[in-house]
Amino acid sequence: MMHGANPVVLLVDADVRGSLRLLLESDGLGSHRVREPIAALHAVRHRDFSCALIDLDLAGGTRAGLEGFVLLDQLLHFAPQLPVIVMSAAASVPLAVEALQRGAADFIEKPWDDARLLNSVRNQVTRHLQAQMAVDASIRRAGGETSLIAESAAMQRVLELIARIAPSDTNVLVQGENGTGKGLIATKLHAMSRRSAQPLVKVNMGCIAENMFESEMFGHVSGAFAGAGNERLGRFELANDGTLFLDEVGDVPLSQQPKLLRVLEEGEFEQLGCSQTRHVDVRLISATHADLVVDVASGRFRRDLLYRLNTTEIHLPPLRDRRDDIIPLARQFLRQSAARCGREKLQLTPTAERALLAWPWPGNVRELGHMMERAALLAERDLVTDAALAFGPSIDLAHDFEQMTMEQAEAWLVRRALDRHGGNLQRTADALGITRQTLYRRLEKHALRETALAN
Numbered sequence: 513m514m515h516g517a518n519p520v521v522l523l524v525d526a527d528v529r530g531s532l533r534l535l536l537e538s539d540g541l542g543s544h545r546v547r548e549p550i551a552a553l554h555a556v557r558h559r560d561f562s563c564a565l566i567d568l569d570l571a572g573g574t575r576a577g578l579e580g581f582v583l584l585d586q587l588l589h590f591a592p593q594l595p596v597i598v599m600s601a602a603a604s605v606p607l608a609v610e611a612l613q614r615g616a617a618d619f620i621e622k623p624w625d626d627a628r629l630l631n632s633v634r635n636q637v638t639r640h641l642q643a644q645m646a647v648d649a650s651i652r653r654a655g656g657e658t659s660l661i662a663e664s665a666a667m668q669r670v671l672e673l674i675a676r677i678a679p680s681d682t683n684v685l686v687q688g689e690n691g692t693g694k695g696l697i698a699t700k701l702h703a704m705s706r707r708s709a710q711p712l713v714k715v716n717m718g719c720i721a722e723n724m725f726e727s728e729m730f731g732h733v734s735g736a737f738a739g740a741g742n743e744r745l746g747r748f749e750l751a752n753d754g755t756l757f758l759d760e761v762g763d764v765p766l767s768q769q770p771k772l773l774r775v776l777e778e779g780e781f782e783q784l785g786c787s788q789t790r791h792v793d794v795r796l797i798s799a800t801h802a803d804l805v806v807d808v809a810s811g812r813f814r815r816d817l818l819y820r821l822n823t824t825e826i827h828l829p830p831l832r833d834r835r836d837d838i839i840p841l842a843r844q845f846l847r848q849s850a851a852r853c854g855r856e857k858l859q860l861t862p863t864a865e866r867a868l869l870a871w872p873w874p875g876n877v878r879e880l881g882h883m884m885e886r887a888a889l890l891a892e893r894d895l896v897t898d899a900a901l902a903f904g905p906s907i908d909l910a911h912d913f914e915q916m917t918m919e920q921a922e923a924w925l926v927r928r929a930l931d932r933h934g935g936n937l938q939r940t941a942d943a944l945g946i947t948r949q950t951l952y953r954r955l956e957k958h959a960l961r962e963t964a965l966a967n
Contacts, residue, residue: 514902519562519637525599532565533721539630541637542719548937550955551757556591557875557882558690562637569621570612579952581614588615590902591882592889595636599624601639650651658798658847660693660700661841664834670697676822678704683776685761685821686799688828694799698757707795710754715747717762725768725783730775735890736785738838746783748775748792756794759822762802762813776820796821806960831873832881838880842868845881846896847945849888850950858893866899924952 520542523532533543544559549570551865553832556564568580574776580598582895587596595617600607603675618632648836663670677684678701686694695714702712720728727736730744747756758764775781781844798821830963831838842860850858864887873879883902891900929940941951 514675519641520559520716520940521633521637522546522552522555522561522564522566523565524566526550533693535626537632537721537724538612539634541591542716544719547587549579550637550937552583556587556594559880560878561591562635562640563617564594564596565633566596566598568607569602569622572740579612582952582955584611584614584627587605590886592724592886593640595640597632597636601881613632639791660696661837661844663840664829664830664836665888667837670782670828673824673826674700677701679706681705681707681795681821682822683796684798684826685804685824686797686828688799688801689830689876690801692828692830693877694828695757695759695774697828698755698759698797698799701797702795703754704947705755707754711818712755712757712817713747713867714757716759718760722765722768725765725866726771730781732784733786736783741790743783747783748781748794749790752792755797758796759802761798762800762804762807766814769817772858773814773817773820776817798822807924835869838867838868838873840881841877841880842884845884846888852885853888855888855891855894858888858896859894861895861897863900864896867901915924922954926951 521536521544523536523543523545524547524630525532525545527884533545536543538883544555544561546555553565558682566580566583566587568584570579570583580600584596584598589592596615596620597620598611599620599622600611601622605617607656608619617636620629620632660667660671662668674697684701686697688694698714699712715728727744727746730748731744731749733743771781775792776796779793780789804813804818804822808815808818831841833908839860842865846858846860847856850856868880874915875882880908886902887896887900891897923946926940929943937951938948941948944951
C-alpha cells in the first residue's frame with residue numbers, strides 16, 4: 513500500500529484501462545486515464561504525475577509499437593523526470609532493449625502479471641517521490657526554497673486577501689485554471705494561520721474512486737470491506753486541529769457530497785464499518801478549476817455544499833494576466849532546476865526572457881516550471897537561450913499567416929484540429945482531409961519541436 517500525498521499514475525492504453533485502474537486502486541494508487549498520445553502529452557503539461565504506464569501497441573498493423581515509441585520520446589522530452597513504464601503484447605528482447613535505451617524505466621509483457629506490474633509501478637513511484645524530496649532538500653540548503661512570486665498587481669491583490677483571511681478559521685475556495693498554483697496558495701494560507709504548527713493534509717479529490725471515498729476521507733476499521741486489513745485513519749482525522757486541502761473539489765461524486773457536507777456542518781463522521789461517531793476540528797481549503805455555480809445549475813454539485821466551501825473565495829489569475837511575474841518565476845524555477853543538475857550558474861538570456869514574455873502560457877505556472885526544468889537539462893554552457901525553450905507557434909499567429917513559414921502554418925493547423933477534436937487522431941485526420949498515416953507523419957515531423965502539439 514502506497515502512503516503519502518496521492519501518487520497519480522498516467523495510464524495510456526486504448527483497451528484495458530479499466531482493469532489497470534482497478535489494479536492500481538487496490539494498491540492505493542490514483543490514476544488518470546487517456547486513450548490517445550496527444551491527450552497524454554496534454555496531461556503531463558497540465559498535471560504532475562508520479563509515474564506513467566503506456567502501451568506500445570497504440571496502433572495496430574505495421575505501425576504497432578511506432579506510435580508508442582513516439583509517445584515515449586515525447587513524454588521524456590516534455591517531462592524529463594517522469595518515470596515511464598512501457599507494456600507490449602509483442603514482447604521480444606530487441607523491443608525491450610529499444611524501450612530501455614530510449615529511456616523507459618521498465619518493460620512489462622502483456623498479458624501482465626499483477627504482482628510484477630504493481631511492484632514495478634510501486635518502485636518507480638517511490639523513487640520519484642524520494643527524488644523530489646531530495647531535490648526539495650537540496651533547494652532549501654541552497655537557499656532557494658519556493659516562494660510565492662507576486663510582482664504583478666493581480667497577485668498583490670491575492671496576497672492582500674490571504675493576509676486578511678489566513679488568521680481566521682473561515683473556509684476558503686481557491687478558483688483558477690489548471691496549473692495556476694492553487695496548492696501553493698493553500699500552503700500559504702496554512703502557514704499564516706493559527707494552525708500552522710498542526711498538520712496540513714492535501715488530497716486530490718479527482719484521484720479518489722467513488723467506492724473508496726468514505727475509506728479515504730473518514731477511514732475504516734479492520735474488516736469493513738473485502739481487503740480492509742488494519743484500521744485506517746481518514747484524511748479528516750489526519751488533519752484534526754490543522755488544515756485539510758481538498759484539491760479539485762468539483763470532482764467529488766454527487767452521491768458522496770452529502771457525506772462531505774455533514775462533516776463540514778457538524779464536524780463529525782463515522783469510520784467505514786463502525787457506528788461510533790468521531791469529532792474533528794479542521795480548517796478547510798478547497799480548490800477547483802471548474803465553475804461550481806454552473807455545476808450547481810446543472811445538478812452536478814450541491815448548492816448547500818458550495819455555500820459551505822466558499823465562505824471566502826480567492827480567484828487566482830492565469831499566468832497570462834500576471835506578466836510582471838513571468839520572469840521572476842522563470843528565474844526561480846531555473847534556479848531550482850539548476851540545483852538538481854549541478855548547474856548553479858545557469859542564467860536566462862535577454863532573448864529567452866523576451867520569448868517567455870511573448871508566450872500565452874496555456875499551461876500557466878506549471879507549464880513554465882516544466883519548461884525551465886527541460887531548459888536546465890538542454891542549455892549549452894551557462895546560458896539558457898530561446899533555442900533551449902520548448903515553444904510552439906503562438907495562437908496569435910492564427911491572425912497573420914503571411915508571417916508564418918510553411919512548417920509553422922502546418923504545425924498550427926494540426927494543433928488547432930487536435931484541440932477541436934479532443935486529441936482524437938482519426939477525427940483530426942478526417943477534419944484535415946488526410947489519412948491517419950499522413951497525420952502520424954506530421955506529428956512525428958513537428959512534435960519534438962512544437963510544444964503546441966501537447967495542448
